[in-house]
Amino acid sequence: MHDLLVIGGGINGVGIARDAAGRGLSVVLCEKDDLAAHTSSASTKLIHGGLRYLEQYDFALVRKALIEREILLRAAPHIIWPMRFVLPYDKDLRPAWLIRLGLFIYDHLGGRKMLPPTKTLRRRKTHRLDPLKDEFRLAFEYSDCWVEDSRLVVLNAVDAVERGADVLTRTACVALVRHADHWEATLKGPDGVKTVMARAVVNAAGGWVDDVLGLAEPGANQTHLRLVKGSHIIVRRWHEGEHAYFFQNGDGRIMFAIPYERGEFTLIGTTDVPYEANKDKVEISQDEIDYLCAGASEYYKREIKPSDVVATYSGVRPLYDDHAANASKVTRDYVLNCDRAGGAPILSVFGGKITTFRELAEHALKELGPDFPGMGKVWTKTASLPGGDIPQAGFEDFLRGASLRHAWMEQRLLRRLARAYGTRMDRVIGDAKTMASLGRHFGGGLYEAEVRYLIDAEFAMSAEDILWRRSKLRLHLTEAEQAGLANWFAEEAVA
Structure with missing residues (x-):
């Protein structure tokens, strides 16, 4: 008998599983696909307060997110780092004084300590424009932070397992039966069907949260979600520097243009489109590509054309349906619903932002507190994520030390491994002392030593898991190299 069954391997599910396991609860998490296979790997990859939410007077959400921004920056400085955002002033949209006031509030609302404040830029004094x-x-x-979103999910899952949780990927919950003091769940995975008993269920299934409720309450036909598709395009590097741009569109939407993947690309997004199609196969439309190209071209001197797009990704945001008329206005805050009617509790998670996942997990376990009176105290606010125990969150100092230890390694690869794995990079490298001893090179700086580590320690089971979620190396490998990795999985991964 487990204490908690968590359904869903996105950021909210793994965050709750990690927190609960760290408090001494017996936890099992199931995810029907790979970790972060859907929404949590399709974000704009920002840890931010959400500057645009100030216009909606959602000060509570912004403050909560800004506080979490610095907590997470300390917890995982290898996969989260500061980034400066340039917001060009367009006199036809918002007055300059209003923007400056909003940024002043943004600087001070969350108790900013680690990030530099807003400053004004003028073309004659800067190259930023x-x-x-x-x-x-x-x-x-102004300042916000970048995050490797899918790695954030995986590291939470790794930490949950190290604290005693079971994490089952490619394992769907196909039936739920409620009893007075526990749930009986039927899970279907690679090894067949099995039954799991748990005293409580957390429904963190994202876009499938209503489907899970349908399992728990057969015959109920309630819709709590509003699905909104967000799409991004990736182009070759469009501007120099490590700063990003924040563009205001004439339709009220905002758009980011962000240095991506070693600065070789620019990530542009996102859209907000109501969505009712297949949640398992979410793709960008040509209209969205045209919209993003046109929006960015309103600001850039060089026109961005659809032919410039080298890759895209899309995800569905499972937002709580607050009946807002405009998809862009639907609340990004989360809603928790704990149902104990008729027996054991089921807590469902609606909506949320990647920035506030840790606080959401704390809130979820507070809701379940009456069911687990012996549960431990809150602990994640000051805890590092795996690889994030870097003194004073000083990544560059850590990198210099790693460079001395591994002087034989190509610096480009060394920096990527340090960014991806932090203080655990030596576990990836193992006993290797030369580039050749890292094993087969699949291309793009991906070696067999890293692949085997991802299989052994980070739940990777396919080439896609590695190339798109454990990393973004798919952008750096040719199609032939990608096929080589897929063939290796088919022939040798289980060896």
Whole structure:
């Protein structure tokens, strides 16, 4: 008998599983696909307060997210790092004083300590505006953070397992039966069907949360979600520097243009489109590609064309349906519903932001507190994620030390491994002392030693798991190299 069955391997599910396991609860998590296979790997990859939510007067959400921003930056400075955002001033959209006021609030609402404040930029005194059309002579530069979103999910799952949880990927919950003091769940995975007993269920299935409720309450036909598709395009590097741009569109939407994957690409997004199609196969539409290209081209001197797009990704945000008329206005905050009617509890998670997953997990376990009076105290606020125990969150100092230890390694590869694995990079490298001793090179700086580590320690089971979720190396491997990795999995991964 487990204490908790968590259904869903996105950021909310793994965050709750990690927190619960760290408090001494017996936890099993099941995910029907790979970890972060859907929404949690399709974000804009920002840990941020959500500057645009100030216009909706959602100060509570912004403050909560800004507080979490610094907590997470300390917990995982290898996969989360500061980034400066340049917001060009367009006199036809919002007055400059209003933008500056909003940024002042943004700087101070969450108790910012680690990040630099907003500053004003003028074209004649900065090169930040050089890629933009000459009409943009004024801009504001503020701070937020970048996150490797799917790695954040995986590291939470790794930590949960190390604290005693069971994490079952490719394992769907296909039936739920409620009893007075426990749930009986039927799980179907690679090894067949098995039954799991748990005193409580957490339904963190994201876009499938209503489907899980249908299993728990057969015959019920309630819809709590509003599905909104967000799509991104990836183009070759469009501007120099490590800063990003924040563009305001005439339709009220905002758009980011962000340095991506070693600065070789630019990530542009996102859209907000109501979605009712297949949640397992979410793809960008041509209209969205055209929209993103046109929106960015309103600011850049060089026109971005659909032919410039080298890759895309899309995800469905499972937002709580607050009946807002506009998809962009639907709340991004989460809603928890704990149902104890008729027996053992089931707690369902609706909505949420990747930035606030840790606080959401704490809140979820507080809701379940009456069911587990012996549960331990809160602990995640000051705890590092795996590989994140870098002194004073000083990544560059850590990297210098790693460079001395592994002087034989190509610096480009060394930096990527340090970013991906932090203090656990030596577990990836193992006993290797030369590039050749890392094993087969699959291309793009991916070696067999890393692949085997991802299989052994991070739940990877396919080439896709590695190339798109444990990393973004698919952008750096040729189609032939990708096929080589897939063939290796088919022939040798189980050896």
